Amino acid sequence: MNRISLIMAGVLATVMASLFGLVLIPDMQFEQMQPKELTVADGSTVVYPMPLDEYNEAPGKEVYRAMGCIYCHSQQVRPEGFGADIDRGWGQRRSVPRDYILQNPPYLGTMRTGPDLANIGVRQPSDEWHYLHLYDPQITSPGSVMPPFKFLYETTVGEKPDPPRGFSAIKLPDSYATEPTWIVPNQEAMNLVSYLKSLKQLFDVEDVQ
Amino acid sequence: MNQSESPGSPQKNFDTMDVGVRAEIDRSCREVVLFWYASSVFWLVLGSVLALIASIKLHTPWFLADAAWLTFGRIRPAHLNTMIYGWASMSGVGTLLWLMARLCKIPLPWREIMIFAGIYWNVMVALGTFQILIGNGTSIEWLEFPWWISIPLGAMFAILIALTIKMLRERREKHLYVSQWYLFGATIWFPFLYIGATILIHSPAAVGVAKGTANWWFAHNVLGLWLTPIGLASAYYFIPKVLGRPIHSYYLSIIGFWTLALFYNWAGTHHLIGGPLPAWLVTVGTVGSMMMFVPVITVAVNHHLTMVGNFSKLRVSPTLRFVVFGAMSYTLVSVQGSLTALRTVNETGHFTHYTIAHAHLGVYSFYTMIAFGSMYYVMPRLVEREWISSRLIKVHFWCCGIGIAMYWVGLSVGGWMQGTWMNNPDIPFMDIVGRMIPYLWSRSIAGTLMTIGHFAFAILVWKMLRREGEWLVEPTLFISRKEAAVAAAAAASQTTTLQQGAN
Numbered sequence: 001m002n003r004i005s006l007i008m009a010g011v012l013a014t015v016m017a018s019l020f021g022l023v024l025i026p027d028m029q030f031e032q033m034q035p036k037e038l039t040v041a042d043g044s045t046v047v048y049p050m051p052l053d054e055y056n057e058a059p060g061k062e063v064y065r066a067m068g069c070i071y072c073h074s075q076q077v078r079p080e081g082f083g084a085d086i087d088r089g090w091g092q093r094r095s096v097p098r099d100y101i102l103q104n105p106p107y108l109g110t111m112r113t114g115p116d117l118a119n120i121g122v123r124q125p126s127d128e129w130h131y132l133h134l135y136d137p138q139i140t141s142p143g144s145v146m147p148p149f150k151f152l153y154e155t156t157v158g159e160k161p162d163p164p165r166g167f168s169a170i171k172l173p174d175s176y177a178t179e180p181t182w183i184v185p186n187q188e189a190m191n192l193v194s195y196l197k198s199l200k201q202l203f204d205v206e207d208v209q
Numbered sequence: 210m211n212q213s214e215s216p217g218s219p220q221k222n223f224d225t226m227d228v229g230v231r232a233e234i235d236r237s238c239r240e241v242v243l244f245w246y247a248s249s250v251f252w253l254v255l256g257s258v259l260a261l262i263a264s265i266k267l268h269t270p271w272f273l274a275d276a277a278w279l280t281f282g283r284i285r286p287a288h289l290n291t292m293i294y295g296w297a298s299m300s301g302v303g304t305l306l307w308l309m310a311r312l313c314k315i316p317l318p319w320r321e322i323m324i325f326a327g328i329y330w331n332v333m334v335a336l337g338t339f340q341i342l343i344g345n346g347t348s349i350e351w352l353e354f355p356w357w358i359s360i361p362l363g364a365m366f367a368i369l370i371a372l373t374i375k376m377l378r379e380r381r382e383k384h385l386y387v388s389q390w391y392l393f394g395a396t397i398w399f400p401f402l403y404i405g406a407t408i409l410i411h412s413p414a415a416v417g418v419a420k421g422t423a424n425w426w427f428a429h430n431v432l433g434l435w436l437t438p439i440g441l442a443s444a445y446y447f448i449p450k451v452l453g454r455p456i457h458s459y460y461l462s463i464i465g466f467w468t469l470a471l472f473y474n475w476a477g478t479h480h481l482i483g484g485p486l487p488a489w490l491v492t493v494g495t496v497g498s499m500m501m502f503v504p505v506i507t508v509a510v511n512h513h514l515t516m517v518g519n520f521s522k523l524r525v526s527p528t529l530r531f532v533v534f535g536a537m538s539y540t541l542v543s544v545q546g547s548l549t550a551l552r553t554v555n556e557t558g559h560f561t562h563y564t565i566a567h568a569h570l571g572v573y574s575f576y577t578m579i580a581f582g583s584m585y586y587v588m589p590r591l592v593e594r595e596w597i598s599s600r601l602i603k604v605h606f607w608c609c610g611i612g613i614a615m616y617w618v619g620l621s622v623g624g625w626m627q628g629t630w631m632n633n634p635d636i637p638f639m640d641i642v643g644r645m646i647p648y649l650w651s652r653s654i655a656g657t658l659m660t661i662g663h664f665a666f667a668i669l670v671w672k673m674l675r676r677e678g679e680w681l682v683e684p685t686l687f688i689s690r691k692e693a694a695v696a697a698a699a700a701a702s703q704t705t706t707l708q709q710g711a712n
Contacts, residue, residue, distance in 0.1 A: 108418070
């Protein structure tokens with residue numbers, strides 16, 4: 001084994017093989033998938049998955065990325081009989097490749113310090129809940145170890161502020177703040193909440209696959 | 210022992226290399242290797258501080274929570290990237306250059322270029338870390354640097370590959386030692402993986418979940434095909450070197466190398482078991498992980514049989530103690546990794562701190578400990594001074610050794626419990642969060658210990674660079690040579706007595 005070229009060829013061949021096997025060949029399979037037209041219960045048709053809207057949800061995904069939410073939250077529901085994801089109410093079905101075809105990149109995640117978010121838009125449709133939770137998770141989820149994101153808000157003590165059009169003021173609960181305190185989420189917080197509310201993996205596996 | 214070989218000379222004893230030649234090679238490496246080493250220690254200290262902040266945040270979430278750049282989701286990737294690309298990669302390149310020069314028996318060429326490359330690398334890692342902190346990280350694990358940082362970082366390896374090929378071509382020792390294959394392989398693998406994965410993730414070359422598999426193809430291999438080969442190359446060199454005896458088997462080391470090259474890179478998808486992937490893809494990952502038993506057992510047997518009968522030397526040599534600690538951890542982390550790929554184990558361990566513990570067993574207990582051991586051997590030869598304090602080396606070893614043991618046990622047990630509770634839907638999620646707090650505290654305490662060890666090491670390196678130690682008296686060992694000689698004499702007379710008794 002004293003030939004450099006031989007070692008080099010072997011070294012490159014092995015890693016190329018896994019590149020094809022683990023990434024490029026499965027990619028060919030996913031490239032063929034397109035959003036699918038589905039007929040829902042009331043007879044109307046919908047297209048799934050839908051792209052994020054470019055004004056709120058897509059910028060919100062950027063906030064999700066920039067704040068590093070993925071280090072504590074996954075976005076994938078494991079199948080029935082493998083973990084308790086469905087029993088915990090994290091989804092009505094397992095996640096499948098088609099759920100992610102429009103997500104470049106998908107934030108699948110590998111850690112669940114916090115709960116899975118693949119369907120947080122179904123579980124928590126309330127804007128106010130999200131704003132309070134992001135401002136300080138202790139308000140909505142006492143004992144949480146999620147960091148507060150107060151830097152995404154303007155805070156006013158006393159009179160209810162009059163935020164610019166499109167922004168809303170939310171009152172902190174009395175149990176949390178001794179004086180009447182109002183928070184106004186900034187653009188980033190609003191986008192992030194729009195994105196979180198868009199996270200829904202709907203329809204049956206058979207329909208989606 | 211005609212199957213055995215030792216670093217630098219296959220069938221002969223080590224000391225055949227002329228002392229003058231060795232000194233010349235060491236002198237040629239001095240500035241370059243010391244620059245890469247010193248930079249790596251800077252990143253080690255910075256990465257440790259970031260790690261501690263991140264760790265504390267997980268049980269005390271309001272700690273340093275008032276600014277976006279200090280939020281957990283930025284500090285954690287900043288820690289990972291400074292450690293991998295700053296500490297581990299830079300110490301690795303330092304050791305790689307020195308080993309290559311020693312094993313090829315030629316002075317290190319292109320010294321100015323490699324110093325420049327070192328400065329460039331530091332600037333890019335600093336810039337990348339800054340980008341993560343200001344919110345431009347990618348949130349793709351292990352690939353958090355923006356693409357315009359990771360591509361130039363990977364491209365620097367063109368120089369390293371060219372340099373390695375040049376050295377191998379011009380080598381004065383015809384026989385290639387196993388460490389040289391590993392090092393050569395690593396210099397090719399890393400840029401291929403880093404640039405390849407960056408392109409796949411940031412361009413339309415892969416869609417949806419394929420970007421996820423590209424992520425784990427990379428993240429798993431950056432340990433397996435970059436840090437692992439450097440760690441093993443070091444272990445293959447320093448264990449026989451310090452013991453003064455050849456490695457047990459040449460053929461085992463060939464099998465170990467090629468099976469690692471063949472199987473390791475297929476194992477990455479075991480990070481996505483249960484995920485939205487075609488079933489065959491997960492199976493491939495599991496099979497690859499199982500096949501990893503072959504290289505791991507091969508290397509373990511080879512190292513162990515080299516050590517047999519010499520374990521008492523662990524009391525004496527800092528290099529040997531750190532390197533053997535690392536080599537043993539390699540066996541442990543690899544066996545654990547293969548088992549983690551089993552669906553039943555993965556069902557519980559996945560998505561928990563169990564995985565974090567496993568990652569630190571690999572990058573820290575295996576790779577980092579070997580890197581420390583290597584630096585304890587190499588630096589005095591470059592600076593021509595000894596380490597100033599045996600006691601500080603002890604502080605370093607015990608803080609890091611106990612620290613990582615505590616870290617691994619705490620998070621493995623905690624993570625396993627976390628997984629068990631999560632798979633029981635009757636336990637509310639918030640209860641699990643609360644129950645994890647003590648385990649997370651144990652990590653902060655373990656991390657503090659390790660950080661203390663790193664500061665001790667940084668002081669040693671600082672004093673070394675300032676040439677404050679002695680030279681040509683005797684090496685700084687855990688016990689002085691006189692004590693060692695007395696102990697050896699006592700052991701010898703004991704053996705004689707035993708033999709006489711047996712007779």
